[in-house]
Amino acid sequence: MVAKTKNSAALTVTTPTDREIVITRAFDAPRRLVFEAYTNPEHLPHWMLGPQGWTMPVCEIDLRPGGAWHFGWRHSNGQQMEMRGVYREVTPPERLVSTESWGGDWPETVNTLTLAEENGQTTITCRILYPSKEARDAALKTGMKEGMALSFNRLAERLGAMAQRQS
């Protein structure tokens, strides 16, 4: 019921509370390497590109508590996007806590990334916490309406996966 390909089967997105999104994914690599790929500006622009058509010309990282980060993307159609935040906790290779904002009306979230390694495989869990219900609602209004076309099958899959995981 969950998914067809190995990769998409591994990604789960759940809403355990009304202010949180939790994303999990397994990778076939030690967590030292996954942490490195996540936090080194030499590596990030190779993969953190979102949907097709985007490049990541800006990737600034000051990897220490209180240090700032700034990512900028550009689409082939000229559109630009950026995201900024401040690191709160930096514990390689197991935990990274940072704030994140897309700017404008988008609220600042607190993101906690944890990496767990088992038999050479790393499972990452990214918990995105919105500061309030109002902030969550603002985020829904600002940028997510385009996502409304989510198919019903997808929804069924997700609910099924959520039910399996929690039961």
Add this chain to the structure above:
Amino acid sequence: MPDRLSSTFSALADPTRRAILARLTSGEASVTELAAPFEMSMPAISRHLKVLERAGLIARGREAQWRPCRLKASPLKDVASWVAHYRRFWEDNFERLDRYLIELKKKEKKYGRKNQK
């Protein structure tokens, strides 16, 4: 006026209720059918259905005996779009990261681990 989205989320916070909704995505069902997969009393299932009904996630038929339940999609759409936003952003990223990690592992094999003591 209660916050609709919050009642959707609290209705979705329970695994039994999510399983009931997942079942209803494939068509309407009676309470007995919905209760079948669970080791739970009928009154317990009925309580879950009441929560889902109050959150506007399901509707129940009028037929006195059967009262089939069916899914109502609109409150789910907000939650689904929230989730979809993240899924869209991360799905492609992680597939690229998969491939990139393979490259990184190869490089390490070839040149040895950098900065290791």
